[in-house]
Amino acid sequence: xxxxxxxxxxxxxxxxxxxxxxxxxxxxxxxxxxxxxxxxxxxxxxxxxxxxxxxxxxxxxxxxxxxxxxxxxxxxxxxxxxxxxxxxxxxxxxxxxxxxxxxxxxxxxxxxxxxxxxxxxxxxxxxxxxxxxxxxxxxxxxxxxxxxxxxxxxxxxxxxxxxxxxxxxxxxxxxxxxxxxxxxxxxxxxxxxxxxxxxxxxxxxxxxxxxxxxxxxxxxxxxxxxxxxxxxxxxxxxxxxxxxxxxxxxxxxxxxxxxxxxxxxxxxxxxxxxxxxxxxxxxxxxxxxxxxxxxxxxxxxxxxxxxxxxxxxxxxxxxxxxxxxxxxxxxxxxxxxxxxxxxxxxx
Numbered sequence: 001x002x003x004x005x006x007x008x009x010x011x012x013x014x015x016x017x018x019x020x021x022x023x024x025x026x027x028x029x030x031x032x033x034x035x036x037x038x039x040x041x042x043x044x045x046x047x048x049x050x051x052x053x054x055x056x057x058x059x060x061x062x063x064x065x066x067x068x069x070x071x072x073x074x075x076x077x078x079x080x081x082x083x084x085x086x087x088x089x090x091x092x093x094x095x096x097x098x099x100x101x102x103x104x105x106x107x108x109x110x111x112x113x114x115x116x117x118x119x120x121x122x123x124x125x126x127x128x129x130x131x132x133x134x135x136x137x138x139x140x141x142x143x144x145x146x147x148x149x150x151x152x153x154x155x156x157x158x159x160x161x162x163x164x165x166x167x168x169x170x171x172x173x174x175x176x177x178x179x180x181x182x183x184x185x186x187x188x189x190x191x192x193x194x195x196x197x198x199x200x201x202x203x204x205x206x207x208x209x210x211x212x213x214x215x216x217x218x219x220x221x222x223x224x225x226x227x228x229x230x231x232x233x234x235x236x237x238x239x240x241x242x243x244x245x246x247x248x249x250x251x252x253x254x255x256x257x258x259x260x261x262x263x264x265x266x267x268x269x270x271x272x273x274x275x276x277x278x279x280x281x282x283x284x285x286x287x288x289x290x291x292x293x294x295x296x297x298x299x300x301x302x303x304x305x306x307x308x309x310x311x312x313x314x315x316x317x318x319x320x321x322x323x324x325x326x327x328x329x330x331x332x333x334x335x336x337x338x339x340x341x342x343x344x345x346x347x
Contacts, residue, residue, distance in 0.1 A: 038337050039082060043091030043107055045100045046124065049307060049326055050090040056330035062087070066103060074099065076106045083115045088333055090122040094309035095286065097127040101146065105153045112154035120157040120336065121150060122329060124308035125256075125284045132165035147171035159332055161308060161325065162255050162283035177342055179332060181283040181306050182210070184323050186217055188304060189251070195279075198249035199223050203238065203266040211253050223250070225266050238262075238269045246274030252300075256284040260291035264298040271299045279304065285311045285322070292317050 041062035042050035054061045063079035089111065091104040104121060111119040131142035143165070150158065151174055158172060161179040169176040189195055200218065202211035203225045215222035223243025250270045257263050257280075267278045278300050285305040287295065292313050295303060305314075306325045314320040328345075335342050 037085070038088070038333060039085050040088045040090060040122075040333065041078070041107070043089060043100065043103050045094060045096070045103075046090055046092045046308075046310060048310065049092070049124065052307075052324060052326035053090065053330040053333070056327050057334060064107075068099075072099075074103050074106060076103060076110055078110055078114055082111060084117050086118045086120070086337060087111055087116050088120045088122055090124070090329075092124045092309055093127040094125050094284070095311065101128070101149075105149055108150065108153040108155050118156040119154065120159060120333075121155045122333070123158060123160045124325070124329065125286075126160045126163060126168075129160075129164040129168050132168050143168050144171045150174075157336070159329070159336070161306075161329075164255055177332060177336065179325075179328055180346070181308075181325055181328075182213055182217075183346075184306065184325055184328065185253070185281045185304065186214065188323060189218065195251070196249055196276075197247075198251055198279075199243065199245050199275075201225065201241070201243075201245070201250050201252045201266065201270065203252055203254055203262050207254055210255070214251070214253055221248075225269065238265045241269055241273050245270055248275060249277045249279070250275040252278065252280040254280070254282050256286050257282050257303075258286045258288055258291055260287055260294045260298070263300060263303070264294050267299040277301045281305070284308050285314055285320070287311060287314050287320075289313050292320075295319055 038057060038059055039062050040050060040054055040059065041064050044066045050061055065077050065079060067075040069075065089104065089107045091100060091107065093100045093104070108119055108121060128142045128146045131140070134141055147168070151172065155174060157175045157177070159177045159179065162181050163169070163178060166178060169178060199221045200211050200215040201223045202208040205224060205226070208224050211224070212222055221243060223241050223245050225241055226239040252263055252266050254263065263280045270278055279302050280300050281304045283306055286309060296317065296319065300319065302321060303319055304321045304323065306323050308325060331345060332342060335345065
């Protein structure tokens with residue numbers, strides 16, 4: 001999907017973006033001093049994402065390189081001076097989570113050894129957030145292990161979006177700024193005339209609180225699926241729908257999808273209960289090839305997602321619409337860098 005298409009879908013007018021980096025206090029028109037310069041670097045998992053962030057901020061992406069040797073060893077190097085700077089490293093932990101996470105640790109260590117003032121890890125999607133508890137005997141709480149590793153490597157702050165379990169912020173002793181994609185999705189719904197009389201649907205009880213934000217903002221009903229998952233095979237069964245959906249379009253909201261099993265199963269049950277057109281909105285696009293095939297053959301008319309994960313599997317899928325959240329992250333960086341309040345973004 002090309003840049004212009006993504007901008008049109010997200011409702012972003014690049015010409016109207018406030019370039020926060022041009023002002024030390026984010027309000028004036030003065031050029032910032034060298035000490036206030038924003039330095040953003042990219043890991044290998046989201047170079048395009050980082051470039052778009054830098055475009056919104058009116059800056060150049062920092063210079064660095066990553067090499068993977070033949071035996072799988074990862075090497076990273078910063079290729080410009082960063083001593084005394086506040087730096088930001090962008091690395092999503094998505095479709096290759098183990099390598100992407102290790103690379104992020106090496107970047108943080110490299111910055112610390114280069115004597116930066118602080119290093120903020122911007123993680124658009126944090127894969128291991130799914131592993132937030134010990135829900136069966138003799139298993140690891142992997143999200144906590146990852147948090148410990150990031151802090152040991154020297155991270156000073158983490159910025160992420162739509163954690164699978166928001167309580168993971170408590171695993172960190174460093175500040176965690178948690179952004180939300182719902183504003184992007186709400187704008188898409190409100191600016192798009194194709195949505196008629198509809199209901200918001202949470203595919204399970206676990207996402208109901210998040211789904212209620214959508215229904216309250218839009219002043220529409222909420223329906224909740226009763227989901228059962230017996231094994232770790234990414235196969236789920238929707239036992240029923242709590243709420244009235246007959247004669248209404250349905251917008252299913254969730255944080256991510258891989259096999260698309262839950263979304264397609266929810267769509268099947270919604271159709272069985274008399275729903276009209278079915279839409280799905282997920283924050284993070286992790287669809288596998290099998291998931292794309294399942295989506296294509298399902299009752300879902302459109303899947304709307306974001307660009308937190310670059311996924312080649314869905315690039316040619318006509319049912320998938322990608323909205324960019326790079327402006328959201330760019331604004332967050334500017335606010336953090338100039339010591340403003342992130343709370344202003346959520347009013």
